[in-house]
Amino acid sequence: MAVFRTRITELFGIRHPILLGGMHHLGQSDIVAAVVNAGAMGFITARSFDALDDFRADLRRCRALTDNKAFGVNLTLSRRPGTNKQVPACIEIALEEGVRHFESAGDSPEPYVDAIHHGGALLMHKCPSVRHAQSAARLGVDAIALVGCEEGGHPGANPLSAFVNGAFALEQIRLPLVLGGGIGSGRQIAAALALGADGVVMGSRFLVAREVRAHEALKKRIVETGPEGSVAILGSIGDTWRVLHNDAAREVIRLESEGARSHVEFGDLILSSRTRQRVYVEGDVDGGIVSFGPGGAFADEIVPAGRIVERLVRDAARAAGAFADAFVEPEAVQLGGYDAEGGLRC
Incomplete structure (x- = not known):
């Protein structure tokens, strides 16, 4: 059952506003399928595979494990010359295998936006700053993932936290927007939604999932x-x-x-x-x-990914309920309340 409905749940056709971002070498069918089956969205990391045939095989395995539910593919774009040469082939293979959700991260996605859209798919670009998010929006991406300096992996040079970054972005970005970086609890998911974000993108919190192929x-x-x-x-x-x-x-x-x-x-x-x-x-x-x-420090046991998603959603719903209970309707606020535009009347 869906507890939250946001632009990202509508866009991706998922029950919960939780996205499992790309994880190099670990973002494969087992963990992605488990997250998808739990009602969230996951992205298989294309660069996790040494050969394109292995990549295609894992996409097919994920399709079988999810019983044809929608899942995504992560495209990690490097700034180093020559390292993105297989990206067009990965996009082509993913589209052939029915993938219609892509997450790009790193360098500009400009060379790949049209190919993804022509294939009938959506692209969310992960950005480290509002400036990069604005550039991605101008390129025509469908959603933005904005990460703070707490993100595991490469958060870029931006020194702002996820929630400070997000507060600035929500004043300027009109696309569906999810926040990432240091998020590992349901309370933080509720806080991101209260801030105005459409969901969260996570990684480290899921490293302890049974389905992750790590020792x-x-x-x-x-x-x-x-x-x-x-x-x-x-x-x-x-x-x-x-x-x-x-x-x-x-x-x-x-x-x-x-x-x-x-x-x-x-x-x-x-x-x-x-x-x-x-x-x-x-x-x-x-x-x-x-x-x-x-965000990975919130992990306190090794359990299936579905259990992690269930706990996150339950805790987020509880936190959201507590916030709603604490909220005072503007009409009841003293000092004159608020005007029609939300400004305080004195």
Whole structure:
């Protein structure tokens, strides 16, 4: 049953205003299907696959696991030359397999907007600032995900929190807008909706889901991790990355403090291939860099994704109800109440 109805639930045809954003190497059919089956929206991360045939196979598997429910594809767009060469093929394959919801993040989605729309699909672009959101809106995207500096992964150089960022954006962006960064509880979902957002995009909170293809040791570490368990690295080279505060992150911080100022100076410490093998496969939770934000600290047990969604919605509904109970109708406010435009009459 739907508890909240927003522009994003209407646009995506989902029951709950919760989006599972792209997760490099982890955003695959098992977790995406579980979130979708729970009434939310999830995005399979195209860059999680070494071969296009593997990508297509996972899309088909997700379609089977969801019994043809709508799910999405994440397109992570790099600014490094040549690294986006497979994006057009990923879009084509996804459209062929019936995907009609895309999430782009990173560089400008301008080269891909028309292809997605011509395929009858929707595009939500993830942005780190209001300025980037305005640019994406001018390109014709269908929705905006605006993230704050708390986002696990690459939140950009913007120093504002998700809710400060969102408050500014909601004054200027007219498209459906969801907020992300540090969100891991139902209370925060209710707060985002009260602010005026249409939903939230999350990632770190779902890392402990049973369906995530990562070693149990990592999930146990996250359950034990508190709100201070994430740290931002690589800001000194203009590539801010919020990650799990483990030994690998501490080594990167040490190298930065000693003057390392290029990706090559960090060796394989910051390579995703290292994280995939050492952390996700072998369970060495200190052996690689793990994208992780403080929202993940709300995880207190390893459970199926459906249970996580259910708890988030229940807690959000409870918080929304408490807020409604505390709200005083304008007519009842003393000092003259409010005028027709919402201004306080003195």
